[in-house]
Amino acid sequence: FRPSAEGARLVWYGNAAHPYITEVRAGVEAFARETGVAVHCTVGQEWTQDNQNVNVEALSTQGYRGFSLYPGDPAGANALFRLLRTRGQQVVAYGAEPALPTPASFTVATDIQAAARTATEALIGFMGGRGRILNVLEAVTDVNTRKRDEAIREVVARHPGVTIAQTIADMIQLGEATTKIQSALAARAAELDGIIATGFHPTVAAAAILTEWHKDPRRKRLRFVGIDTDATVLRAIREGAIDATVAQNPFGHGYVSSALLRMLDEGWTPRREYQFIDAGLVLVTRENLDTYAAEVRRVTTQLVADLPAKYLDPPR
Amino acid sequence: MLELRGLDKSFPGVHALSDVSLRFAAGEIHGLVGENGAGKSTLMRLVTGLMEPDRGEVWFAGRRVRFRNTRESMAEGIQLVQQEIQVIPESTVAENLMLDKLVTRGWGVLDWPAIHAQARKHLEVVGLSVPPETIAKALSAAQKRLLQIAKALAARTRLLLLDEPTSCLGPHETAGLHTLLRELKAQGIALIYVTHKLEEVFALCDRVSVLRDGHHVGTHPVAGLDHDRLVRLMVGREVRDDRVGLRPVSGAPEMLRVEGLTRRGRAHDISFTLRAGEILGCYGLVGSGRTETARLLIGDDRADAGRVWVRGKPVALRSVTERVRRWRLGYVSEDRKEEGLLLGFSVLANLTLTVWERLVNRWTRRIDPASERALGRHWVDALGIQCGSLENPVRNLSGGNQQKICLAKWLAADCAILIIDEPTVGVDLGAKEQIHRVIRDLAAREGKAILLISSDMPEMIQLAHRILVFRDRRIVGEVVGEGTSCRSAAEISEAIGHFLN
Amino acid sequence: METPALTARTASALSVTAPRGEWFSGRTNGLILSFTVLFCLLAVWSPTFLSGYTMFVLARQVAFYALIALAQALCLVVGGMNLSVGAIGSMATVLLGLGLDTWGLSPWLAVPMTLGFGLASGWLNGVLIARLKLDSFIVTLSMMFLYMGLRSGISGGQSYRVPDSFTWAGQSEFVGVPLVFLVAVVVLAVMAWIFHQTVFGRYLLATGGNATAARLSGVPTGRMVVWANVLSGGFASLAAVLWASQLGAAAPETGDTWLIVSFAVAIIGGTGLSGGVISAFGLLMGAAIFLLIKHGLVEVKANPYFANAFLGLLILLTVVVDRAREMYVERVRERDPRSRSRAGERIPEGYQAP
């Protein structure tokens, strides 16, 4: 495939080579294919804001009209967005919401708190409404982690029979995640009934660890719900090692943000200065393992269809 | 001026100084002699605060002093020229010289012109004519040594301690230094002078103290001493090492043949042959290109031109390893610290480094520990290396003992051809004799071919069969014996002097 | 600067250079002490600590850390370093994934291929360093970027699947001891033996101790540097294979955290930063201590946001206590002439040549 398109007026930038970014990109490419609008797709080397700044600043010197960007740092990204806006370039954020107020016109993202709530509810359901939970959080330098944590606590608080046995965090890498989750299991598997993981790395690591854990039938059955749809996770669901995961519609993040940029470029104006577009989510269990992708796709199609009616005014 | 009362110092396994009491007077050059490891350097360190004594007192200018570092002793006007050369490689000569007294324009801002001017002055004193802006690591060992002396002299001094200051200097520089020291003495400065070269004691010192195994065994006015008596005091026995003369070896097979070996700027058109059983001396002033020649021979430096044959076969390989293994060529470097020793490693490892491959058990591929130790023991005994135990890191050994290890490693290696660069720098008399005997035996009994590089004229005369004279990176002449007759030492040095001028 | 303290100290204490191999001398004692204290504290604190599962997962993790640290230590020991350990591991993982998943090779083919890549990449590092006389820092830094780029380019960040026949190795055990741990222990023991007893190992040490002196003594220092890098690359890829086997997937991001861990464990375990000093047993202890601290923080439910801070403090505490112990030992030895003479055979720790 060609990583970029000649004559493109729009840019999609993914922060680093990562399964999430790959799925978003699939959305962008599907958009480009279906509409014939060229989008220059490019990917950075690290998740950090400074790496994003270097790359996007370099891109912005080349006269593109619109940028679809993941805010590396929710507050820090705004300076970059502002820079682009002052150069007359459109900005749509995807994946996570930048700190408000933001110069971006739109954010297309899954409501992370909703996702965390859905996952927690599902887990509690699997646990039969009572028990103790291991709460596995991802990056501690990401403010979204704390938001997810809050959502989980809020749901747990609503269920009197459920408590959080322990919270572990700071695992932005599979090795780290594996070490910590294993440590936690080693320390208190006996007191645990379920595990919730709200990030890519903890979800994948936990899926692998639980697959191994449940191979020994004498071991206690631990329920698990994660948030990501990596192949390892789906396989663990299919094998019954874990219970469910939440699909956050990364495809939609790419597709819808590109569609928005195109409309902005064509002269459509946003209804309000800034709007959040929820890209939706789907709980994936063994039942809908093969159909969830189509479900997600439907959500996306619906969103794109709604754009002119709900979020933008036609060009004058 | 300086008085030591009952100084005592031990290291793990070694009693380096026991109950040493000494007095040193102003306006006197006081010689300090003793075998390697006798404790001379340790004594110097105790005086200057580099180490603290276990027991005993140091009195300076009528006061008891307890220096905790050299800064405090320097403040009292005590300067030490250490046995080991210490320079800051990346800094300039001027800086090395003036580091503790950098001239400023105030606020710590340097006045480089003034610094350089002063440095030039201090360098002139010792006759070191390099630009003060030179980076110190570019200096040769002799130049570094002179720099170190210049540094000690540059300070306001009341007591000057010199630990083997002439160990890598040529005769010319040595004479210059001695003149300087006599001037200082006349100014009422107290000097303590450590050396293994007894001629220097007689030429320079007023009194001499002898240390043996950490004990003070006597202080004598030099006037009433003769050479033999001093040797007996030091070593406790007679040392005779007075074979003189050149006897060319003929008939033995040719081991090494060098023709037109050249490396631009380092050595030019070097040609000679070396026979089995022969000790070929290379004499020359410091910087005359002998070491460079050796480095070309062992393949550590690439030659621009010239050819080398070993046992009649042309040598083409460039790496040192190949030369060592295939052609059995050994090289004892002149710089033990940088190029000779693995300082952090044990005595044993350093001694056996060159022979590990031969100690390997055929089946287990393991170095046989028993034979390794036996070998180490053998050489430690043979050269009288004082090292506490074989596991002691060589870093902890006295300078002379380190030098012996450097040499022993190659003596153990069983090379067909051995290039020895300054073998006895800093080695005491007794050991020097031992080393000489070993070198002679290697040549005479085992038929090794030896290329001996030395700036020590007596040593050269005692050992060599023939002498190549180097000047300006070329061979300018060869001194050989006539027939089977011996020449006298005076004749030989005259012949050498003839080529050098 | 005045820090050669650690290096000088370890140079004497830990060195396997004393040919009789003081496996448990000096600094190693300090490591064993720290390890024992941590272990006992955890055993008392937590009832589950001594359980089979805990020991199993910890041992497996220790094995990885030790292998990665060994890969680093091999380069440190010849006086260089290897910034590309992680990147080689990462690239190896991607190759493994390509082999097993994309090309459908059998593990018996894919694993040797992966290890081969590790050895080859180490060889490339070594050749660039030794033959072109480049700085090992710059060479391995470039290689780090190179492999990191390649692995993301090739994999797109996507994990590869691995067959069950492959995951067996990383997840199986042998009378309760993880296979991976056994592999690491055997590897370390062999390396210790090599360093103590063989010419090859001694040459590696000598090269790091003083390259010039070693070269002039006929040690093929260039070749030793190449070999050290080859082995380093090999062990990095071995760690990658075992990791993929344990994880049950070949994740391209494998290795992203190895750099710091490899250095930290190697240094805690007493490998000298300036070369010539290594202790295989120290590496194992270093890995165990590092991991016990981490595990301990989870056990005691340390605030996860602050966990790194505790980790840092504990590492610092470990070395400060160790330093105090050394100073004490030294002091005692100086005071007591009897222990001093016995100590003649042993190497005084922390002695600073003045």
Next chain:
Amino acid sequence: METPALTARTASALSVTAPRGEWFSGRTNGLILSFTVLFCLLAVWSPTFLSGYTMFVLARQVAFYALIALAQALCLVVGGMNLSVGAIGSMATVLLGLGLDTWGLSPWLAVPMTLGFGLASGWLNGVLIARLKLDSFIVTLSMMFLYMGLRSGISGGQSYRVPDSFTWAGQSEFVGVPLVFLVAVVVLAVMAWIFHQTVFGRYLLATGGNATAARLSGVPTGRMVVWANVLSGGFASLAAVLWASQLGAAAPETGDTWLIVSFAVAIIGGTGLSGGVISAFGLLMGAAIFLLIKHGLVEVKANPYFANAFLGLLILLTVVVDRAREMYVERVRERDPRSRSRAGERIPEGYQAP
């Protein structure tokens, strides 16, 4: 008396040790060459490259890289290292955020407080290293974990807002030159001046060159190590302040990528890993080269997934070419006796003592 014509053995050419300040000697030539080639290539390739905007964003970025590298180089120059540059930057950012956002302090209070923290943390590193004679690697590693833990614990990952009165500094320019760049250039020039012209600077270099010899010459090496670390911490926090000002927010993750960058730029810029050698101008060039490569990869639309691979190859290419140039210069100089006699004053570059 006979003094041999002085031929210099080696030198790393960037050394600022030649006191009359060979700002542009040896290796620096190589850096300027690489920079010029890259710059011209980009200028020809891309019509937008020479635009004011491109220059503006590049210059600003170069300034950060150079400052961070300086923080690292200061520790390298005394023979140590600072693994905690990034963590100090991170912690400083959080403190800045706390000051400006949570406590509502004015920038005139919050910024000095932040810089004060940087200096203090550097001081702590220095004291642990110099007084307890601990290894700088271990100390700064522990501190790295410590600050990383603290910053996430305190901030919870939340970026802090900063007032517009503060963002002014990072985003403003001065006749087209970013203020940040001016700051960095001034800082580097001052540091170069200090290293060339002051007792303090020379003492720092001497400490790194040979600590023992320096101590024997009365240089307070311990204090120099402490000072180097203090300055290092100070510049790390300065970089953090400027970054927050440019970013318009105090993001706790600031500094996470600094470690590798700081080492890479410092080393490319010719700071010796073993101490005693630094070149302020080299740091600037190193930063510029590093960034031009990165920017160039975006300009030429290199496959972004492989971008790191190209970066690695280009760095390697740069050093290999530089090495070849050095070998060539050496060869030529050896051939030509006239240039050799001059070599007494100047130092042949990159000569490797055989």
